[in-house]
Amino acid sequence: MAGEDIIGAVYQAVLDGEEDAAGKATTAAMEAGLDPMRVLNEGGAKAIRLVGERFANFEIYLPELMLSADAMKAMMNVLLPVLKRQGTPQSRKGRILIGTVAGDVHDIGKNLVSALLAANGFEVVDVGVNVPSNRFLDEADKVQADILALSALMSTSAYYQEEIIKYLVDSRQREKYFVVVGGGPVTPEWARQIGADGYGRTAQDAVKLCEELMRLKRSQSKPEQTLVFA
Amino acid sequence: MDWIGTESAKVEFKPGGPMVVIGERLNPTGNKRYADALRRHDYETIVSQARKQAESGADVIDVNAGLPGLDEVETLAAVVKAIQSELDVPLCLDSSNSRAIEKALSVLHGRALVNSVNGEERSRNEILPLVRDYDSMVVALCLDQRGIKYDVSSRVEIAESILESCAKMGIGADRVLVDPLVLTVGSNPMAGRAFLDTLEELGRKLRVRTVAGISNVSFGLPERDQLNMNLLAMAIAYGLTACIADPLKAGIVDVVRSSDMLAGRKGATRRFLSFVRERRRE
Incomplete structure (x- = not known):
């Protein structure tokens, strides 16, 4: 998979609130050597912003918001150790x-x-x-x-x-x-x-x-x- | 001694009796008009909101005067005085500030319901002596310093422990309404189940009186009124003694009056029929 596609998969998993998929896609992104900050910004963070907007507009509801938050946590669990190792200025x-x-x-x-x-x-x-x-x-x-x-x-x-x-x-x-x-x-x-x-x-x-x-x-x-x- | 109010306006909390409705609207969180009235000392508006709830079927009026920036001790007592000078309706004093509760109890006629004590040491030490000294009833929340637990046995344990503290102070179990805690199903799919199971355990095993704020259950979900009313009906079947709810919301009092009858609670048939007749006359 190309970098774009992997990040797209992270984005989609967080958007859909798929915890396992978010963890797997993020792991795949790290294995492909992608920049963790890019995965964070263009994947999870972008998705969760949209989720927040949809929640504010009553397009989705709390259970769905919680699932997306869990998916994002799964992504962060993979990203954080990498960010720490790299000494990224987090x-x-x-x-x-x-x-x-x-x-x-x-x-x-x-x-x-x-x-x-x-x-x-x-x-x-x-x-x-x-x-x-x-x-x-x-x-x-x-x-x-x-x-x-x-x-x-x-x-x-x-x-x-x-x-x-x-x-x-x-x-x-x-x-x-x-x-x-x-x-x-x-x-x-x-x-x-x-x-x-x-x-x-x-x-x-x-x-x-x-x-x-x-x-x-x-x-x-x-x-x-x-x-x-x- | 499971009643509050005055000899002329008394509300009883009887297990198996009709559900007691505690009107929740006098709370600045979520009622902007009331919050503004508190700030402006506009007691006319406050009393009229209390009256409207009583006329719509509230048996007791909950009074919360906690507004960031206002002196809660003086404000709560002032609201109690204002309502009691116009209406003969039992009151529920809603505060975690023991000084505000004490001041309000000292100006209040009759017996009140204190809302609330919880399992924390500090809360018990501050609130229970007031309940004892002013011969009040009290709401006991099933939570303590560890926060909220979802399992039934932890909640029942906290309830038992508070009841024990009450007993030591001479506050009988008939003066305590245990709140099993209603949390939103929006963040935990088992929140409704945990509430109903705790309710059953408290009623069947401990034979204690119970109270619950129903509307929390639907936070963050669509069709909130539907969800609230359905849980209310289930809670009545499970023996809930009193509910904290908004009697002005269409359907809430209907659910209480009809479910009371369907669940075979004492005196409920007569109450349901006169409720229906009353409304047809309007």
């Missing part, structure tokens, strides 16, 4: 610590954002759900995160997004990380009010937001106000 795209804040066990949206960020080349550390504020901060320090992504799906747990930012300010660490927030009850106004660096409404918005923040970071700059992608 981590230079940015390291993101993501989780759902304390008192909240919702994980669907957080998992989607997590998967989409990984598909777009970010290094993602997912610390799960119901994460106490201090654990977020310990983990961020441990993995040297660039961005903290805080998910809250309940109006009552969004408070912890504020708590984490407050703690960073009080302990004079606010400059260490960009903090972005999202989730059902979270609004751009809330993000501004608590002093977050950014707000993303959908998983795709979150990717654009993180890309913009990393662009600013590379130019040793920071957002002048809360960036809103919606």
Whole structure:
């Protein structure tokens, strides 16, 4: 198979949510010596962007979206070791610590954002759900995160997004990380009010937001106000 | 002591009795008009949304006042006062903030349902003393610090452990409604099955009262109303004591009234017939 066809097979497998096929096609791509970043960008990431759009337009539904996310994970499982071995500047795209804040066990949206960020080349550390504020901060320090992504799906747990930012300010660490927030009850106004660096409404918005923040970071700059992608 | 409200407006949670409908609309997540009303302290709109639910068949009104940027402690108590000054309807206090629950309980007339406690140590320590001191009923969520489990035995274990903590505090099992957790079938095909199996286990084995928010099941799926109503009917067959639902959604109360009768729940036939007559008059 030509390179184009193999990448096409990866693309199709992720689009159709075929986990096994995605793993096999990606393995075939690596055996054929294709550039893993190309497989990622022109295969899985391109497919998952389309899947995200279709989901937003109610053309496909959550079960199908989840299958595509699983297929993409299968692709990433093959690509990641190769990328690491090659020392491809994957981590230079940015390291993101993501989780759902304390008192909240919702994980669907957080998992989607997590998967989409990984598909777009970010290094993602997912610390799960119901994460106490201090654990977020310990983990961020441990993995040297660039961005903290805080998910809250309940109006009552969004408070912890504020708590984490407050703690960073009080302990004079606010400059260490960009903090972005999202989730059902979270609004751009809330993000501004608590002093977050950014707000993303959908998983795709979150990717654009993180890309913009990393662009600013590379130019040793920071957002002048809360960036809103919606 | 399985009732809430006041002597003049009492709602009982009887296993085998008619399903109790807890109206879910007073929640800023997903109800923009209510969220705006909270921000503007527009209690007229809030009371009218409560009234509409009661008129449509809600036996209890759930009140959630958690809105990022608002002081939940003051807001929840203010909403409780506003509703009780106009309506005689039992309330369900929906918050994970124990200070907000406490303040609301201190201004509330009659007995309330506290929504909710879960298996975490902190939640039990904060919420249960309030339930004891204010002689309330409480919703117990089948989850703990480990998050959500899909298997029936883990969920039942958590329920048993919370019931034990309640008993130690003198809160009888008849004051607890266990929520087996409804998750979306959209992300786990066994979510509905796990809910029904847990429900059966809780009712048959532990003989506890149960409550569930039904609409989660259809998140991310098409034809949500259809899915919700079908699960509601199944849950009634499986003995669910109370549901948290939107009584203004066409068909929801119909399902409750008709399924109650079909499942042979006490007093349901009379209730179904008067419901139908009432509607024909309108």
